[in-house]
Amino acid sequence: MKKNYFMVPLLLLIAPFCSNAQVVNGSFENVKTNFLPSNWGMNFVQQAVIDNGTGQMTGDQIQFTWCVPSMVYASMEAKTGQYAMEVSNAYNWTTEKVIPGMATIFNDPEQDSPGWNPGVPVNPSTSILLLGFDYKFFPAGNDVAEATLEVMDAEGNELGKASLDISGLHNTYAYVYAPISVTRAGTPAYMYISFNMAKEGSVPTFGTRLIVDNVIVNFSTLLTNENAENSAKVFPTLADRELHIIPNGFSDTISYRIINTEGKVVKQNVVRQEASYQYTMDVSELSAGIYFLNIQDQTHNSTKKFIKK
Incomplete structure (x- = not known):
């Protein structure tokens, strides 16, 4: 229709x-x-x-x-x-x-x-x-x-x-x-x-x-299979103050970018870490709405959806 x-x-x-x-x-x-x-x-x-x-x-x-x-x-x-x-x-x-x-x-x-x-x-x-x-x-x-x-x-x-x-x-x-x-x-x-x-x-x-x-x-x-074993895990999907990421399959220098529905990067962090570590991003200053978290290293690229309360 x-x-x-x-x-x-x-x-x-x-x-x-x-x-x-x-x-x-x-x-x-x-x-x-x-x-x-x-x-x-x-x-x-x-x-x-x-x-x-x-x-x-x-x-x-x-x-x-x-x-x-x-x-x-x-x-x-x-x-x-x-x-x-x-x-x-x-x-x-x-x-x-x-x-x-x-x-x-x-x-x-x-x-x-x-x-x-x-x-x-x-x-x-x-x-x-x-x-x-x-x-x-x-x-x-x-x-x-x-x-x-x-x-x-x-x-x-x-x-x-x-x-x-x-x-x-x-x-x-x-x-x-x-x-x-x-x-x-x-x-x-x-x-x-x-x-x-x-x-x-x-x-x-x-x-x-x-x-x-x-x-x-x-x-x-851009969205990837949330259940893939080697995919990064992001939680909670309904976030208030913090967003937690376990970068399965990602390591060394990792770029985390939060993109709004207009395609603008509203927050970005670049860190060095191992794939087994958990990374936390402060999202308390973001306005309520739908966002996309893009995760990249030298060989991987993944995007996850989350909602800010």
Whole structure:
């Protein structure tokens, strides 16, 4: 049954635990033989002219960052799994201009570029609350990239949008979220996700690289099996002053981050400890509501849900 999406603000808080929107190949583990990530590609098409007399095809001389003739391709610099997605700029030697790269999600896994892109269909009952992902960014200049999520109804009307600016050197993975901004009520039918290497008004530089992994549109994709033997244990799930964590499987330098439902980190601690020890976080200053505790070390990443009284 269809639900009226975005109509009541409370639904935005409840929805992640009722339904789960999966991003098609959001982990980028599905890679085609030409080393392009399935369901992701660039919109750029190289123009060519055919001489009617000779039949010879000529066009601008385009230089790409890597040997692959694309600005979107699989990367082995993954945060988790084997692959991530890399987006880079190209250079047009004929016009002496930088071509900003853009990765766009689309529904056909066999295509290398979206062409006409109607978006990725989503179930009408789907919860799409935010845009989140891990990323590295290597700007060759003062580049500002932009990540965007748009949700549309069946008639092509925008229901909501989330965007994130990406700038500055990040040579280790950063985890970011942006909540969706509601623009109108309606029933979701399609979503678009894109990573643009040049936000409007910025100047792209050849050599700039963006690596993205683990793209999500709500928190439920982060939640792990609470009963897994090697999973961290968090209690109580209804906390008043303190939250207790037994970091099963985690050790050495462990990062604990508490994230609210808007995707903002409201508390963070980094400690060195062994997996058998219990760690306690003071949550007394948090406002009442739903939160997510993200636990990371060099090889593990887990997120648990809890409620602050």
